[in-house]
Every structure is written in C-alpha cells, then in structure tokens.
Amino acid sequence: MSDDIKRGGKPMNGGAKSGFRGNNGGKFGRNDSKSGSTTAARGEKKPFSGEKRGFGGDRKPYQGGKPSFGGKPGNFQGDRKPKAKTVQPVEGLAARRMALSVIREVTENDAYASLSLNEKLVKSGLNPADRRLAARLAYDTIEHLLTIDHALSQVMARPDTDIKLRNILRLGACQILLEDRIPESAATNTCVELCKELGMEGLSGVCNGILRNLIRKKDELSWPDMEQEPVRALSVKHSVPEWLVEKLIADWGQEEAIALMSYSEPETYISVRPNMTELDDEAFEALLNKKVWEHEKGSVPHSWRIRGMADIGQDADFLGGRFSIQGESSMMACIAVNPKRGSQLLDACAAPGGKTCLLAEMMGGTGRVQAWEMHEHRTALITAQAKRLHLENIRPMTRDASKHREDMDMTMDAVLLDAPCSGLGVMSDKPDVKYRVTPESVQELTGIQANLLDAVAPYVKEGGTLVYSTCSMLKCENVQQVEAFLERHPEFEIDKLPESIPEQFRQHYGTGLQLLPHRDHVGGFYICRMRRKRL
Numbered sequence: 001m002s003d004d005i006k007r008g009g010k011p012m013n014g015g016a017k018s019g020f021r022g023n024n025g026g027k028f029g030r031n032d033s034k035s036g037s038t039t040a041a042r043g044e045k046k047p048f049s050g051e052k053r054g055f056g057g058d059r060k061p062y063q064g065g066k067p068s069f070g071g072k073p074g075n076f077q078g079d080r081k082p083k084a085k086t087v088q089p090v091e092g093l094a095a096r097r098m099a100l101s102v103i104r105e106v107t108e109n110d111a112y113a114s115l116s117l118n119e120k121l122v123k124s125g126l127n128p129a130d131r132r133l134a135a136r137l138a139y140d141t142i143e144h145l146l147t148i149d150h151a152l153s154q155v156m157a158r159p160d161t162d163i164k165l166r167n168i169l170r171l172g173a174c175q176i177l178l179e180d181r182i183p184e185s186a187a188t189n190t191c192v193e194l195c196k197e198l199g200m201e202g203l204s205g206v207c208n209g210i211l212r213n214l215i216r217k218k219d220e221l222s223w224p225d226m227e228q229e230p231v232r233a234l235s236v237k238h239s240v241p242e243w244l245v246e247k248l249i250a251d252w253g254q255e256e257a258i259a260l261m262s263y264s265e266p267e268t269y270i271s272v273r274p275n276m277t278e279l280d281d282e283a284f285e286a287l288l289n290k291k292v293w294e295h296e297k298g299s300v301p302h303s304w305r306i307r308g309m310a311d312i313g314q315d316a317d318f319l320g321g322r323f324s325i326q327g328e329s330s331m332m333a334c335i336a337v338n339p340k341r342g343s344q345l346l347d348a349c350a351a352p353g354g355k356t357c358l359l360a361e362m363m364g365g366t367g368r369v370q371a372w373e374m375h376e377h378r379t380a381l382i383t384a385q386a387k388r389l390h391l392e393n394i395r396p397m398t399r400d401a402s403k404h405r406e407d408m409d410m411t412m413d414a415v416l417l418d419a420p421c422s423g424l425g426v427m428s429d430k431p432d433v434k435y436r437v438t439p440e441s442v443q444e445l446t447g448i449q450a451n452l453l454d455a456v457a458p459y460v461k462e463g464g465t466l467v468y469s470t471c472s473m474l475k476c477e478n479v480q481q482v483e484a485f486l487e488r489h490p491e492f493e494i495d496k497l498p499e500s501i502p503e504q505f506r507q508h509y510g511t512g513l514q515l516l517p518h519r520d521h522v523g524g525f526y527i528c529r530m531r532r533k534r535l
Contacts, residue, residue: 095130099137113432141174143431146239155213172211251475263518269305276361300328321389329525333469334358338498343367343413348401353382360391372399404455414465419449421470425524466530478526495531
C-alpha cells in the first residue's frame with residue numbers, strides 16, 4: 001500500500017458500532033478493491049483503531065465516548081423488506097445498492113471500506129461495468145464525506161436526519177456533485193428506489209425533494225472562505241477533519257499539507273514481487289508474460305506493478321506460492337534491514353506476515369525469523385503465509401512484543417519493528433482512515449510506539465540493526481519518535497540505508513526516510529535504520 005494497526009502488529013480492524021467522527025463534531029465516514037485480494041493475502045496491515053488491549057490482537061475502533069455516526073436516530077423500524085409486488089428493474093440500481101451497503105457498513109458499523117467492498121464484490125455476481133461503478137461510488141462518497149455533508153446541510157431542513165436516509169442522500173449527492181458521467185435524474189431516481197428498499201417508502205418523497213433541491217442549487221452553494229477560515233476551508237475542500245488539517249500544516253507547512261490532502265492515486269495497480277526462493281526476476285517476468293495482466297517494473301528491486309487483474313488472491317500461481325502482493329514501501333522496510341544469510345531476526349509486530357516472509361526469502365531460506373503476535377488467530381495468518389510460500393525458516397510465535405524478555409537480550413542480528421500507527425500514510429488509498437484517527441488515538445499510539453521500541457531494542461546485538469517503520473506521515477509517530485528513542489538509548493545511532501534502496505528515495509534520508517505519496521508515488525511510509533554501537 002501503499003501499505004497497511006494493531007498492537008503488536010500494525011493496522012487493525014474492529015467491529016464496534018460506534019462509528020467515527022469528523023470535524024465540527026459531526027460523524028463521518030481498500031482488502032483492496034483494485035486487487036481483489038484479502039489483506040492477509042496482501043501481506044499488509046490495516047489502520048489502527050485504538051482499543052486498549054494487549055499488543056498484537058484485533059481491536060475495536062477507538063471509542064472516545066462518542067455517539068453513533070450520523071447524529072440522532074430517527075423513528076424508523078430498521079431495514080424492512082419491501083412488500084412483494086411486481087416492479088420493473090431500475091438500470092444501475094444493483095451497483096448503487098452495493099455502494100450504499102459499503103457506505104453504511106463504514107459509517108454505521110465501523111467497517112473498513114476496502115474489506116467490505118471486496119467481500120461484497122466477490123459474492124455479487126455483478127457484471128464488470130456495475131462492479132466498477134459500485135466501487136467508484138462507494139470510494140468517492142467515503143473519500144468526500146465532509147464535502148458532501150457541507151453541501152447537503154445547505155439544502156436540508158433537518159440536520160439530524162436518520163443515518164440510513166443520510167447515507168442514501170450522500171450517495172446521491174456524490175453523483176450529482178462529483179460524477180460528470182451520471183445523469184442527475186438517474187442519481188435521484190435510484191436513491192428514491194433505495195429508500196423504498198430500506199423500508200422508508202414514506203421518506204422517498206423527502207429524499208427526492210432534497211436531491212432535486214441540491215440539483216437546483218448546486219451552483220449557488222456556499223463554501224468556507226480560504227482567507228477568513230483557512231483550516232475549515234481546507235477541511236471541507238479536501239474532506240479532512242480540521243484537527244488533522246492543523247496537524248499536517250504544523251508538520252509540513254501549508255503547501256505540502258495541501259499536496260498530501262489532495263493527492264489521489266492516478267492509476268489503479270497493485271504491487272507484486274516473486275517468491276525469491278523460487279523465482280528470480282527473469283523467471284518472474286516470464287511468468288507475468290503468460291498472464292492477461294498488464295505489468296511493468298516498479299521503483300523498488302524485485303517489484304512489479306500490475307493492472308487488469310481479477311481476484312488475484314485466487315490466482316493459481318499466487319496460491320501456489322510463486323509470488324506475493326506487497327507494496328513497495330513495505331518492501332523497502334525489509335530492504336532497510338538488509339539481512340545476511342544465516343541471520344537471527346525478529347519481526348516484532350508481524351501479522352499477517354508479508355514483511356516476515358520477505359525477510360525469510362532475502363536470507364534464501366537460511367537463518368531464522370521469529371514472528372511475534374499477541375493472539376493465536378493472528379499468529380495463524382503468519383503461519384499460513386509461510387506455508388503458502390514454502391518457507392521453513394520462519395517461527396511464528398504468540399507473544400506480546402511490549403513485554404521485555406531478558407533472556408533474549410543481545411541475541412538478534414536485526415529487529416524490525418513495524419509499529420502500530422495511525423495509517424495516515426495510506427489515506428489516499430484507504431479514504432476512511434482519515435475519519436477514524438483522533439488526537440486522542442494518536443497520543444495513545446505514540447505511547448505504544450515508545451514502549452515497543454524500549455522493549456525490543458535490547459534484543460539487538462552489538463553492531464546489529466534496529467529498523468523502525470510506520471505507515472504514517474505524522475512526525476510525532478516518526479522522526480520525533482526516533483529522536484526521543486535515541487535520547488533514551490544513546491547506545492544506538494542512525495545508520496545509513498543500504499544502496500539497494502534506490503537513490504530517488506535515499507536522497508530524502510535524514511533522521512529516517514519519510515516517503516510521501518504525492519512526491520514518491522508509493523505508499524506514505526516512514527523507515528529508520530539504527531545500529532547498536534560496538535563497545
């Protein structure tokens with residue numbers, strides 16, 4: 001990802017029904033639709049959600065004592081099935097029904113958009129055109145929620161509309177305001193039909209009226225003034241919570257912050273790499289030439305970018321362990337470790353195992369990689385990855401990485417800590433991430449990161465390597481975290497990155513390497529290589 005929080009691991013999913021909150025107190029809302037694969041299959045992780053549990057396990061999203069998404073509930077009875085009657089099928093309704101289902105799961109049940117969409121697409125039976133429409137509408141609506149809600153607030157009489165109706169209106173407003181190729185009548189009519197399907201036939205007229213009002217007034221809508229209210233204006237324009245706008249400006253300056261907030265993926269592709277114990281680059285290129293996929297070399301050694309794939313997680317060569325799906329930023333975290341054959345390594349926050357497996361492959365199946373996770377079901381994900389790739393030098397272990405083990409001091413040639421983080425480095429690819437993170441959850445995360453660093457650093461031998469990484473762009477999680485660690489641990493120092501990381505990235509290395517999506521065209525990631533000094 002772009003790359004994918006968890007304690008003792010990295011981004012994690014939740015299941016609570018609390019929703020998440022955007023700016024001004026209002027609540028808002030990619031397994032990657034473009035890959036058709038599960039997150040576990042990608043070898044990457046999901047963004048942090050923040051419940052206070054042990055490291056390494058699944059957590060519910062950060063609660064913070066906040067009410068349910070969408071404001072006050074209405075008087076509706078739930079999603080009732082419509083009465084049986086003969087109706088003519090409405091063109092495009094199936095795609096919009098799926099898009100709405102994803103939007104509702106994200107905003108009402110705290111689901112992750114990518115996971116929800118992929119699960120539904122696999123089971124949908126939709127034709128390719130409807131699949132693309134459903135994915136585009138779901139992502140566009142979620143990505144622009146704050147913008148859409150600002151517009152709707154100007155044509156609605158009641159700001160506390162029931163969340164089900166509000167989500168239908170959001171889907172309609174997305175098409176009216178953002179989709180040039182969709183007739184406004186189609187957007188309105190299908191939303192009215194969706195109202196009826198959800199047992200809200202009595203409100204279908206309200207839905208129709210609001211959307212038609214939006215059509216009439218869309219060129220007269222007011223927007224916050226950049227001169228008078230710069231933070232609010234940027235928040236509404238880029239659909240980023242106000243606190244996060246302020247944070248990004250403080251970290252990067254206004255120009256760079258705007259670039260970070262406005263960046264979107266220019267093309268749809270996923271990154272893959274060969275199983276290095278079975279295929280060299282030439283053999284993998286030959287394998288790709290036999291596929292119907294479009295492919296080209298990535299920016300990182302042994303990486304390819306592919307397009308035109310369908311449900312790649314079910315590809316026979318993938319299932320047979322001949323290649324893995326892994327973002328180029330994630331690969332660079334492993335390249336930064338630069339393991340030697342026969343090394344003893346620790347991946348302290350390992351599930352679902354993508355980085356663990358690449359480290360094992362880089363050693364040619366020699367040495368050993370201990371891969372730690374807190375909960376057994378996540379440890380099982382690592383085991384499954386290793387089995388698929390036929391790697392026997394991986395030792396998955398159910399362990400809490402935050403609890404220091406003195407018996408392991410000075411035993412590891414290298415430790416990789418791909419720490420729990422906000423996941424904001426991948427918000428251009430996973431737009432719901434920016435609504436989940438709060439100032440409170442970031443503060444909690446920085447404490448988790450510091451504790452993990454202190455716990456695992458003693459395991460590194462003299463002259464050995466400690467690599468710290470996150471998929472965040474916040475300096476408090478990255479460069480400031482490393483600077484504080486080095487003050488606490490003068491026995492460590494910054495070490496240069498290996499030359500196998502291309503110069504186009506290494507040129508930005510200082511107190512770590514901050515990868516920025518709009519500049520580097522890879523997932524937002526931070527990587528710092530440190531060395532334990534020899535006495």
